[in-house]
Amino acid sequence: MRIRTLMAGALVGLLAATSACSGGGSGGDTVKVGFFAPETGFGSADGRSALAGARLAVEQVNADGGIDGKLVELVTYDDASDPKQGAVIATKLVTQDRVVAAVSGSYSPQTLAGATIFQRNKVPLVSAYAVNPGIPETGDFIFQQDFNGEVQGRAGAVQFAQDGVRKPAIIAIDNDFGNALVDGFQAQAKKSGLDVVSVDKNEFGEKDFDAIIRRAVDAGADGIYLVQYVAEGTQFFRALRKGGTDLPVLSTEGIDSAGFLDSIGGLAEGAKITTNLNRDSTAPATKAFLDAFAKANDFPADMVAASSYDAVTMVLDAAKASGTGSADIQQGLRDLKDHEGATGTVATFTDGRQVVKPVQVLQFRGPKLVAVGEITDPSVITP
Secondary structure: OOEEEEEEOOOOEEEEEOOOOOOOOOOOOEEEEEEEEOOOOOOHHHHHHHHHHHHHHHHHHHHOOOEOOEEEEEEEEEOOOOOHHHHHHHHHHHHHOOOOEEEEOOOHHHHHHHHHHHHHOOOOEEEOOOOOOOOHHHOOOEEEOOOOHHHHHHHHHHHHHHOOOOOEEEEEEOOHHHHHHHHHHHHHHHHOOOOOOEEEEEOOOOOOOHHHHHHHHHOOOOEEEEEOOHHHHHHHHHHHHHOOOOOOEEEOHHHOOHHHHHHHOOOOOOOEEEEOOOOOOOOHHHHHHHHHHHHHOOOOOOHHHHHHHHHHHHHHHHHHHHOOOHHHHHHHHHOOOOEEEOOEEEOOEOOOOEEOOOEEEEEEEOOEEEEEEEEOOHHHHOO
C-alpha cells in the first residue's frame, strides 16, 4: 500500500512519499483531507481519473489562499481495487493521519468498508461515485455525491422507453454496482411499460459474452441494458460487433471512463449511457472544470474525475462555510445549498445524505460522448 500527501500552493503542487503523517486534522498550517482510489488493479484507469480530479480541487483552493489561511493537504492511498483495504485505509486516515474529512474515489465495496470506520470516529466521508444505496445509510457522517445505483437504473428504464425499446435484456456485472442498477431498472421497467425478457449476470473478468448475447437475442430482446466496467464492457462490445447483433445498447457510468474510450475504438458507436457528467454542458462550473482538467492532464476528463473533483470541492466548501473541524465540516455538508459543481447543481443533500440531480444521457459518436438527453422527473431521480 502506498500513502502520499499533496499540498498545492498558489502555483505549485507538491507530491511527497511518506509512511505516516504527523500532526492531526486542521492543526498547524494545514487542513488534512483523506482520499483513496484504485490506482492499481482492475480499476486503475478510474483511479487515475479520480486522483487527478481530487488533486485539481485541492490545487485550486490553495491557489486562492486555502481555508482560513491554511493550505489543504490531500492524504492519498491506493486501495488497489481491494475491498479489504477500505477499512485498513480508513483506520490509518483517522488514527495515523488524523484527517478532518475524507473522500472515497473508489467503488462501493471499498467505500462501504471504510464508511463504518469514519462513522465510528465521527469523521465525514463523501463518496464520489460509488452508487450502493447502503453507503449513506451507514450513518450521519456519510454522504453520497453521485446519484445512487437505483436512481440511475430507474433513469435507464425511462430512457429505453423513450427510445422505443419495449423488451430489453439485462446483462450486468454481479456486484453491488450491478445489482443496485438492475434493481432500479427492473422496478421502473414495470412502470414504464417495459417487459424485461432476460437477465444475465457475470463476474469480474468475463471475456466470453457470445453466449450471453445469444440468449438475449433468442429471448426476443429489442435492446440491451448493459451494466459493466471498462474491461468487461470492452469485451461485450467486441462480441456484439463480431456477432453482427444490431440491437440498441444503453449502458451506465461504469463505462464513462477515459480508459474505455481509449480501448473501445468505434465499437460502441451509437450506444448510449446514463451518467452524471455532461461534456456539452454550458454551465460555467462544468466548463471551467473541463478546461482546467484539460490543461492539467494529458487525458480527457470523465465521470470519475468530475465526481471526485466535486466530492472534494464539497468538503472544502463545507469547511470554508462552517469551520475546519470534523463536526464543522459535517454541518457544512448538511447545510450545503445550490452547490454548482462539474456534474451539475446540487440543491442540497437529502435527509438521507444523498443528492438529487438530473441523470445525463450521452451517446458514443466517434471518439466522443455527446449529450443527447437528460432525465429530470423528480419521481425518478429522487432517492
